[in-house]
Amino acid sequence: MTNSNTSSLQQQQVSQSDNAPDGQSQQAQQQQGQQQIYPNERIQFVTYIVNALKDVQGDSFNTETAKRAGEECERNAFGRSANKQQYVELLKTRLNDIKRIKQRHLARAQGQREA
Numbered sequence: 001m002t003n004s005n006t007s008s009l010q011q012q013q014v015s016q017s018d019n020a021p022d023g024q025s026q027q028a029q030q031q032q033g034q035q036q037i038y039p040n041e042r043i044q045f046v047t048y049i050v051n052a053l054k055d056v057q058g059d060s061f062n063t064e065t066a067k068r069a070g071e072e073c074e075r076n077a078f079g080r081s082a083n084k085q086q087y088v089e090l091l092k093t094r095l096n097d098i099k100r101i102k103q104r105h106l107a108r109a110q111g112q113r114e115a
Contacts, residue, residue, distance in 0.1 A: 073093065
């Protein structure tokens, strides 16, 4: 092989390795991004979720069940997030989903009163 062929081959290998997913480096990036999320922030999001569930469930609210659901939701978001921004966006989306459920419940209840 000539030097130009060797150089070209090395460039292709570098290019391919740049495009290939590297599980270890992706995992390291995710862990680094997760380190930006402090434990008190994680606890605060669980509290937000529990309070949102309390608003939706009303009289049938169960603190322990809601706490477990909030913790599970938060852990899921934490595990799926590569960085703090993604983590916050996932949890905001979930909180908005819970609020929409409450709005549907209120609309249904209002419709039943009118009937």
